[in-house]
Amino acid sequence: MNSSEFIKDLNLVEILSDNFVVERCYTGKYADLSDEKEAEMISLMSKKHWREVIAESFQEKSPWLYRIIADAGRPMFLDMLDIPKNGLYLDVGSGWGQVCIPLGRLGNSVALDLTFNRLNILRSIANQEKVSLQYAQGNFLSFPFIEKSFDTIIFNGSLEWIGVGREKGTSIRKVQIDALKKANDLLKPDGMIYIGIENSMGLKYILGTEDDHTGLQYHTFLEERIAENNFQSQGRGEQLPSKTWSLEEYKEMISESGLELEKVYGCFPDYKLIRQMIDLRFINEELINGTPVTEHVGISGEDINRPLELNAMYKVLAKNKIAQYFCPSYAFILRKRGHSNGTI
Template identity: 25%
Template sequence: MNEELIGKVKLNYSYYKGTDLYSDGIIEDKMLEIAKTHENCEDVLAEDSRWPILYHFSTIRQNILEWFPFKKDAEVLEIGAGCGAVTGALLKNDLVVTCIELSKKRSMINAFRHKNYEKLEIIVGNFIDIEITKKYDYITLIGVLEYAKLYIENNDNPSIHFLKTIKEYLKEDGKLFIAIENKFGLKYWSGAKEDHTGILFDGIEGYTTNNNSAETFSKNELKSMMDEAGFHGIEFYYPYPDYKFPLHIYSDKRLPQIGDMVLDRYNYDQDKLSLFDEKSVYDNLIKSQMYDMFSNSFLIVAEKKTITKT
C-alpha cells in the first residue's frame, strides 16, 4: 500500500524504506495516541510536560512562521516536518502543504493532528530519494539544515549541495525559510550544552569532539553558504529565546532594545550552567551593536532570484 488517508490527509509511502531513521523512542507511541484522541494536542501539556511532548505539541512552535504574509493558496514544501509542530501554521495561512518526513510514525502524528485539512500531503522518506516533479512558492527547513551532512553522502560540502538542490524546486519568485541554531549563540557561552551533541562548548570549539553529529553555523557562515548556493535578498531574523519556542522575532530593521532580554530560564531539554548573567551581557551586546552575532537562533528568508522591490 503506497498511500493512506487519515481524515482528509494523504500519506504517501512510495519512498518509505520500512524503517524510521529518526525517533525520540518509545514516547512517540504515546504521542501518536495523543494525536489520535485529542483535538488539541497542547491540552496534554498541563499534565505531561516531558521534553518530547512539550517540543512537538506546544503551539508556541508555530510562532516561527505564523506571522509571515504568505500568498493565499500558494504551494509550500515543508522538508523535515516531524510531528507537524509548524505544519499547522502553514495550513492556517491557507497554503497548500506538501510535507517530507523520514519517520512514518511522526508523519502519522502530523496527519492525525491535521486530519481535517484537505490541502495536506505527507511524503514519507528521505528527501534525496524522492522524485519532486513540481516547483513551489515556498520551501521551509525548520531545524533541518544542520543535519545535511548526515543524509547527503559523497559530497565535499553537503550543506551547500543541499541548498543548491532545494533552489531548483523553487519557483522563480519563490522563497526559502531556514530556522537553525547559532553555534555562537550566547546561551552556549553562558553554560548551555550544544543542542544536538549535548557537549558543553562543542559548537564554539568547532565540533572537534564528534564530526558525525549535526552541525550549526554562525551568521557569517550561513550568509556565505546562501550566497554560494545562489540565493538573493537574504534577510536574517532573530527568534528569542530561540527558534524552537520563539516568543519574539526581531530583525535588522527592529533589533531588541536594552532591557528586552528578560528570560531567566528557557533551556527545557537539558540542564544548563549559569556562568554569567545573560541579561546583563545581552544589554552590553545590544549597546555595542553586536546582538545579531550572538542571537541563540536565526530565521533566514531568502529569494531564489533578485526581485526589484517597489
C-alpha cells in the same frame, strides 16, 4: 490536489493512497521516539483527541518534548512571512505538524519526513484538526520533487540535521549547501525559503550551555572536523549528526547555494518556542533601549539561571554594535537571486 502535482517521477515513489507517497530508495532516519512508542500513539489517537494523547504521553515524563509539541510559539514565525494563499508549501522535517498544519489552512501543504510512523501520527492529528495535507516519506536530497513548483519551503529545525546518514567523509556543510541548492531549484521564481536554526556563536553556548543536538559543552563553535573528533572522542557515535554555524557562515552558505538573504531575525529564547523575533537591523538599538530577552537550555527547556547578567551582557554587546552575532537562534528568509526586496 494529488501527488502528481509535485512529484517529478512517479516511478521513484510508491503511492500508498491519494495523499501519501513513499520514496522507494531513501537514506537517513530521525525520530525522538521509538517505533514502538509511535505505533502506540497512533493507536491511542484513533480513540482519543490528539492533545489528550500527547499530554498523557509526555506532560509529566518528558515535559520539554511536550512543550515543543504543544506550545503555540512553535509556528509563530509564520505570522512574519508573506505566504501566498492557496499556494503549494513544503515543510521539510514535518515532525508533529506544528508548521505544516497551519500551512494547510492557507493552501496545499506537503509534509516531508523520514519516518513512516511519524507521518501517520501527523495524519491522525491533521484529520482531527480537519486539515488536508499531502504526506511524503523520504529524504529531501533525493525525493523527486518537481522543480519550480513550491511557493514556500520551510526548514524549521531541519537544516542542521540534513546530513544524517551522509556518506563517510562528506561534510555536513556540503550536504546543507546541496539541500539549499535543491530548495532553490524547487522554488517558483517568486518563492520563499524559511530557515529556523541555532546560532553556533550564541552567547549561551559561549558561556557553557550544552549544544542542543549533542549535549556537549563548548562544542557548537568548533570547526566541523574538530567538532566531529570531539563528538567521537566522547563516545557519542561515529558520525557527527548535526552542525550549526555563525551568522557570517550562514551568509556564506546561502550565497554559495545561489540564494539571496532577504531578512534575518534573532529568535529568543530560540527558534523552537519563539517569544521574540527581533529584526537584526534593529537589534542593537532595541537591546540598548532595554528590551529584555530570555533564553533557555535547548536540550531541556530550563531557563538560563542568570537573566540579569545575560541581559547586561547583551546590552554591552549592543553598545559595541555586535549583539546580532550572539543571538541564540536565527530566522532566515531567502529568495531566488534577483527576487529579494533587499531589506537586510
